[in-house]
Amino acid sequence: xxxxxxxxxxxxxxxxxxxxxxxxxxxxxxxxxxxxxxxxxxxxxxxxxxxxxxxxxxxxxxxxxxxxxxxxxxxxxxxxxxxxxxxxxxxxxxxxxxxxxxxxxxxxxxxxxxxxxxxxxxxxxxxxxxxxxxxxxxxxxxxxxxxxxxxxxxxxxxxxxxxxxxxxxxxxxxxxxxxxxxxxxxxxxxxxxxxxxxxxxxxxxxxxxxxxxxxxxxxxxxxxxxxxxxxxxxxxxxxxxxxxxxxxxx
Numbered sequence: 001x002x003x004x005x006x007x008x009x010x011x012x013x014x015x016x017x018x019x020x021x022x023x024x025x026x027x028x029x030x031x032x033x034x035x036x037x038x039x040x041x042x043x044x045x046x047x048x049x050x051x052x053x054x055x056x057x058x059x060x061x062x063x064x065x066x067x068x069x070x071x072x073x074x075x076x077x078x079x080x081x082x083x084x085x086x087x088x089x090x091x092x093x094x095x096x097x098x099x100x101x102x103x104x105x106x107x108x109x110x111x112x113x114x115x116x117x118x119x120x121x122x123x124x125x126x127x128x129x130x131x132x133x134x135x136x137x138x139x140x141x142x143x144x145x146x147x148x149x150x151x152x153x154x155x156x157x158x159x160x161x162x163x164x165x166x167x168x169x170x171x172x173x174x175x176x177x178x179x180x181x182x183x184x185x186x187x188x189x190x191x192x193x194x195x196x197x198x199x200x201x202x203x204x205x206x207x208x209x210x211x212x213x214x215x216x217x218x219x220x221x222x223x224x225x226x227x228x229x230x231x232x233x234x235x236x237x238x239x240x241x242x243x244x245x246x247x248x249x250x
Contacts, residue, residue: 001231002223004208009218010244012152012193017045019196025146025189026050026107033105035085036095038132039063040111041247042150047083051090055080057250062111064126067249070177071124076249099136104144108136112151112185119190120160121149124180133183147188153207154218160184197224201234215246 007015020026029035030050037047044061048054055061060076084091084098091098102108110133112121125131140147157163167182197205203226212219224231 001228002225003231003235004221004223005235005238006212006216006219006221007193007238008212008216008244008246009152009154010246011238011241012154012218012220013042013045013150013247014241014244015193015238016042016150016152016191016196017049019199020046020109020148020150020191021049022199023148023189023191026148029105029107029146030085030088032087033107034087034091034098034102035083035107035109036098036102036136037083037085038095038108038110038136039082040150041065042111042152043082043109044080044247046109046150047080050085051083058247059249063131064124064178064180065249066113071126071175071180072177073126074249078250096135099139102139102143102145107146107148108140109148109150110136110185110188112149112190113155114157114160114163114182115149115151115153115155115190115192116157116160118160120184120186121151121188121190122160122164122182122184125183126178126180130181130183133185137183137185141187147185148191149185149188150191152218153192153194153220154210156210193220193222197222197234200237201230202226203230203234 044058057078060078082095113124115121194205209221
């Protein structure tokens with residue numbers, strides 16, 4: 001059976017979050033280890049799915065944000081600190097303070113700003129020390145901690161490696177909004193809408209088009225194919241998440 005679905009940006013974020021929750025590494029970490037859900041609007045959806053909570057202002061679950069046509073810093077009045085979840089329970093500890101305790105079996109979830117067809121993702125940073133990923137990446141690599149990057153196909157660019165190399169050739173002189181750099185996240189498990197559909201329903205999924213207007217900017221159109229019962233189940237679930245509110249700054 002083959003079907004076609006269209007997802008707005010926020011609907012994609014919800015689907016991706018559900019896919020992340022269903023990953024074997026995440027299920028294992030929820031039961032036996034620790035998960036850090038770093039900042040990011042998509043990660044706000046992930047936090048909701050993992051903990052069964054509601055984050056009303058998801059723009060407050062991030063620092064850097066693209067809004068009003070420029071690169072900026074979230075001005076949300078409802079800031080939410082990234083969660084540290086140990087064996088399914090939220091810990092009263094700042095995520096950076098937990099970094100030295102990370103070990104194999106733990107999971108670090110970090111959003112991104114760019115992904116390409118090879119599955120390489122990157123994140124923009126304005127902090128001189130590399131922001132969240134600058135603080136965490138060395139520890140993750142050294143200790144074999146799983147890095148998961150939930151990221152929508154609306155953020156697909158032609159070539160992440162080429163983009164990173166271009167950005168590091170020289171410094172920026174001007175910018176509309178904040179000046180940023182670009183850090184690649186090698187070895188990360190990238191979860192897009194396609195990955196989520198494969199995880200949740202064992203379907204083959206292909207993005208065939210993207211874009212929209214009048215609130216559907218950033219939408220993706222995806223064709224799915226698989227067993228009749230799985231495609232039907234996917235369609236039922238997708239219809240249920242249609243109408244997911246857009247992420248707005250409050």
